[in-house]
Amino acid sequence: METVDRLEPGDHACLTYSDAEERLDLLAAFVGRGAQLGERVLCFTDDPVGADLRQRGVPAGENVVPIQELWGAGAQPDAAAMVRRLSAERDRSPRGLRVTLDMCWAARPQAGAEQLLAFENEVAELFADGGFTALCEYDREAFDPVTLAYAARTHARTVTAAVYHEDAGLRICRQHVPPGIRVAGALDVSQAGALRDALAEAVRLDPDVHLNLGHLRSLDDGSAAVIVRAAAGLPRNRHMIVVGDRQAGRTLRVAGAHGVPNLRLLVRDR
Structure with a gap:
């Protein structure tokens, strides 16, 4: 387990949470650290977290992106499209890209279980040169224990509050x-x-x-x-x-x- 302030550029971390306030607290620390390093920051989620982050001193409202933009115009989540989008965003970020990914998209009825497996495996290739840092967020109430265990195994770091x-x-x-x-x-x-x-x-x-x-x-x-x-x-x-x-x-x-x-x-x- 790591605390969020110990994550370094190039890390691929998993955050599992059951408390919304704790999630926002850790997001604020992760996003704020990216701002300190001069990295470009994007938060992919359908939750209105911009105001909550601002209350914690992190001006991130304009960096909050609807999660469906990850796979574009398609009606269903598509792992390959998501990885292509993140790769393109990384290439547009010369000082590094830091993203948070609300993984609740994978718990939607229209999302096939294989898409989560494919995404976590394919996205790993983006971390090779250290210019990409990601925090994948898993709500414990939305995912079963088997999926949460898989998420922990496929990430180099697991984040939690002390x-x-x-x-x-x-x-x-x-x-x-x-x-x-x-x-x-x-x-x-x-x-x-x-x-x-x-x-x-x-x-x-x-x-x-x-x-x-x-x-x-x-x-x-x-x-x-x-x-x-x-x-x-x-x-x-x-x-x-x-x-x-x-x-x-x-x-x-x-x-x-x-x-x-x-x-x-x-x-x-x-």
Whole structure:
């Protein structure tokens, strides 16, 4: 498994996801890295991801291309046509081409299973000279386990977010844009150790720590105290920016957030 920021020009990576926010976060990091390198970036998808990427600081709206443009005017997905299109786009990109490919086209009824197999095999030839980098996105809810296993085998890299804790009720993972931590589910003091470890790594890696509680259902007093203490321990010139709903905001204020100048609380309605 790789984190998305470790992908290099010429890599062919597979992203499997079940959380839409996490997918967008990883896409933003992948696209933003391409912009830093001066590469041309194209996002092939039918999802309106342009606005979501802009919210994450990545101006990618004009680079979002409807997925059916990959195979042109034909009514059905065609692997050979898709590879020809990507090859032509690569040849038009002297500083390198970086693409994201929403593979949900392969789950459509009109797409034959052999087209996915043919595409992943034939597209591999485009990576030989390092001028082409691709992230193929597979939604775990759209594909069966056999197809997902095949996708993992046919890619040189597999991308995932760093996960500090995951069970049926709580997920704590790395957020790339803006850099920090995302927490989803119900957070109580029994997971305080995982939360503390995640915040400690963010403090080590990031100039300012962004803590995204936007998908948190509940926050108890003990966990709020862990967050407040982590913010209070930051140097004066660094901050922790916490995004959450009104309930999380109240719990953090009770835990002493208002007395920590390094902690900035952004309350947003769900």
